[in-house]
Amino acid sequence: MRYAFFPGCSLETTAWDFDRSVRAVCRTLGITLEDIPDWVCCGSTPAHTSNASLAVALPVMTLQKAKHMGCPVMTACASCYSRLRTANHKVCSDPDERQRAERVTGKPYDGSVEVRHVVDVLVNDFGLDNIRARVKRSLSGVRVASYYGCLLTRPPEIVAFDNPEHPSCMDDLFKAAGAEAVEWPYRTECCGAGLSMTEPDAVNRLGHKLVSMARQAGADCIAVACPLCQLNLDLRQADAAKAYGAVLPTPVLYVTQLLGLALGLSVGELGFNALTVSADSVLQRCEMVVSAGRGGRP
Amino acid sequence: MENRLESTGTSFLDEVQRRSGTPISACFQCHKCSTGCPIGPEMDVLSSQIMRLIHLGEEKEVLESQGIWMCASCEACSTRCPMGIDIAGVMDTLRMMAVERKVAPPDARAKHFAHSFLQSVRHHGRVYEMGMLVAYKFRSRDFFTDMDKGPKMLMKKKLAFLPIRSGAASEVKEVFKRVEEEKEQ
Ligand code: SF4
Ligand code: SF4
Numbered sequence: 439m440r441y442a443f444f445p446g447c448s449l450e451t452t453a454w455d456f457d458r459s460v461r462a463v464c465r466t467l468g469i470t471l472e473d474i475p476d477w478v479c480c481g482s483t484p485a486h487t488s489n490a491s492l493a494v495a496l497p498v499m500t501l502q503k504a505k506h507m508g509c510p511v512m513t514a515c516a517s518c519y520s521r522l523r524t525a526n527h528k529v530c531s532d533p534d535e536r537q538r539a540e541r542v543t544g545k546p547y548d549g550s551v552e553v554r555h556v557v558d559v560l561v562n563d564f565g566l567d568n569i570r571a572r573v574k575r576s577l578s579g580v581r582v583a584s585y586y587g588c589l590l591t592r593p594p595e596i597v598a599f600d601n602p603e604h605p606s607c608m609d610d611l612f613k614a615a616g617a618e619a620v621e622w623p624y625r626t627e628c629c630g631a632g633l634s635m636t637e638p639d640a641v642n643r644l645g646h647k648l649v650s651m652a653r654q655a656g657a658d659c660i661a662v663a664c665p666l667c668q669l670n671l672d673l674r675q676a677d678a679a680k681a682y683g684a685v686l687p688t689p690v691l692y693v694t695q696l697l698g699l700a701l702g703l704s705v706g707e708l709g710f711n712a713l714t715v716s717a718d719s720v721l722q723r724c725e726m727v728v729s730a731g732r733g734g735r736p
Numbered sequence: 737m738e739n740r741l742e743s744t745g746t747s748f749l750d751e752v753q754r755r756s757g758t759p760i761s762a763c764f765q766c767h768k769c770s771t772g773c774p775i776g777p778e779m780d781v782l783s784s785q786i787m788r789l790i791h792l793g794e795e796k797e798v799l800e801s802q803g804i805w806m807c808a809s810c811e812a813c814s815t816r817c818p819m820g821i822d823i824a825g826v827m828d829t830l831r832m833m834a835v836e837r838k839v840a841p842p843d844a845r846a847k848h849f850a851h852s853f854l855q856s857v858r859h860h861g862r863v864y865e866m867g868m869l870v871a872y873k874f875r876s877r878d879f880f881t882d883m884d885k886g887p888k889m890l891m892k893k894k895l896a897f898l899p900i901r902s903g904a905a906s907e908v909k910e911v912f913k914r915v916e917e918e919k920e921q
Contacts, residue, residue: 447863452894476903479857483809484850487828488835490755491915496857499904499911532757542914588810593822602815628774628810635872636845637806638881640778673885712892 439563441512441554442504443471444522447479448515453665455709459694460514460556462707466698467564467572471512474504480521483632491538497525498539501551510552512559514694516664517631520589522553523596555590557663557693558599561607566614574702576616579723582696583620583657584608585648587667588628602626608661608693615700622655624648629670638674639681645671646682659689659720661696668692672714689717699724748795756829758822763787769813769823779803783813783823786830799834805844848875858912861902865895 449457464471481496501522504511513519528535529549540546560569584605592602600607603626609619629648630641649671652660662668672690679685691713698708699721710717753760763784770782781789781803789798798804804827813823831847834840840847852871856864869886873879889895902908 447865450862450900451865451896452889454893476861478861478902478904478908479863481857482853482863484853485857487809487831487846488850488854489832489915490828491918492854492912495911495915496908499907503904538918542911542918544910544914588808588812592811592815593824594815626812628808628812630774631808631810632849633775633806633808633846635869635882636849636876637775637778640775640806643777644774673888712894714888714892 439468439559440470440472440509441559442474442507442509444474444477444500444504444511444513444518446477446513446515446518448517448665452669453515453692455695455712456514456665456668456692458707458709459692459698459703462703463560463694463698463701464556466701466703467560467568469559469564472507472509474500474507474511476503480518482517482521486521486524491542493521494525494528494535494539495542497522498529498547499543501525501553502543502545502547504551505547510554512554512556514556514663516555516587516589517666519553519555520597525549526551526553527596555597555599555663557590557607557611560697561611562599566610569611569614569697573615573700575700575724577612577696577700577724578616578618580612580617580659580696580720581620581657582612582617583622583652583655583660584612584625585629585652585660585662585667585671586625587662587664588626588631590663591626608663611693611697612661615697617696617700620652620655620657622651622657624651629667631666631670634666634670634674638677641670642674642678642681645674646678646685649675649678649688650683650685653686653688657688658723659691659696659717661691661693663693675715687715689713689715689720691717691720696720745793748793748798749790752790752826752829752833755833756822756826758825759819760787760790760821760826762819763791763817763821764819766818768816768818769821772812772816774810774812775806775808779806783807783827786826787821787823790826796839798830799837799839800841802841802844804830804834805840805846843876845876845878848872851875856899858909859905860899861905861908862900864899866897867899
């Protein structure tokens, strides 16, 4: 199994622990990731809300580079994933979009490079049975609320690897690793996403709603697949609790950090010390020794 | 007296429909989009109201609203609309039109954020968070919100002091230039 990896800007900085844990999990499972050389930013929300041409051209630049690699692209950031898939959809379904993208990038592109999300790859390519067979340390005792957020499952005509309103892929993954995936209603509610900088009050309101619901549903941690969700729920959790009412501090882990534990990887290999809300309670539940100072960025 | 319940012309509706590529005229005001909108409580006009205002040709009220700048692009509305209207896509189109016509509210922070973000991409081919954050603070004049977040992120090594440039940064600059030239034509 080989994929052209598109890390995206967040994974280089704010989500370096996502980057590290994705790479560690894939290495352990024998999934080969080759970085797309000279990839460029997908443009994210700022591009699609301000310039329709740029919003397609930027992802297309990276997809043109990936085309030479002859394998599907894999991303971890839900926002990059959505932008790359949307660009492909536009290029394939609208000849004007394709012409414009080729004109402004100065290169041909036919929309044929497949784009996958790491969760999709783990569940549907690697497979749950194979994951189950690779578990070295069961997550039994961990009760996790899988949080899919907005862009992993919608809009369905663009992403389509799970049900847009009732997704289950992350729950299935954690169950395969021995954890209990709690039923909760806000799995696809938005956390405010890219409004973090501009509307922190709204983001705190939404974050508070999500974390307190996860707690009410019996979860002791939340798992996410998007750098924006992670930052909004983790870094802002204390502010949200101050503004909207106390909630038990709740660790917000990347899907690959939690899965990585089950695969026997160490907290250092999974970048646990990047978390603002400590995940020690989760580690204790799966009987891992908590040692301070490990897991630092090299 | 002006009758606000009757359309004042279809040119605004036609333009937004053409640019967003979605059938806004099919909206039958079920309000499902607004009901599920996470930012509804913060919006001055809700998404379904924006659809109706577009029908009625209320260009000024729509383009000058804060609501279009509050949208989180979460796609819940577009996924759920029974008429298949891509409401989130309409929000994008409206922001672009507001900027082109220079009628966006000066305190539309999302506008300043988008500008700062894209400038960063233009120069480095990737986002340089630290530079982008400083640029945003100056543009939005919002200096004091989240002052504690930067140091916290630095401690967790979540912000880099120096930009990480893409090897294709010069190609990206060219693409930005060509995109602008196309707009001017
Ligand atoms: S969900 Fe669709 S049809 Fe219903 S009000 Fe919103 S845009 Fe109109
Ligand atoms: S995309 Fe925007 S308008 Fe639609 S539900 Fe999300 S925040 Fe509301």
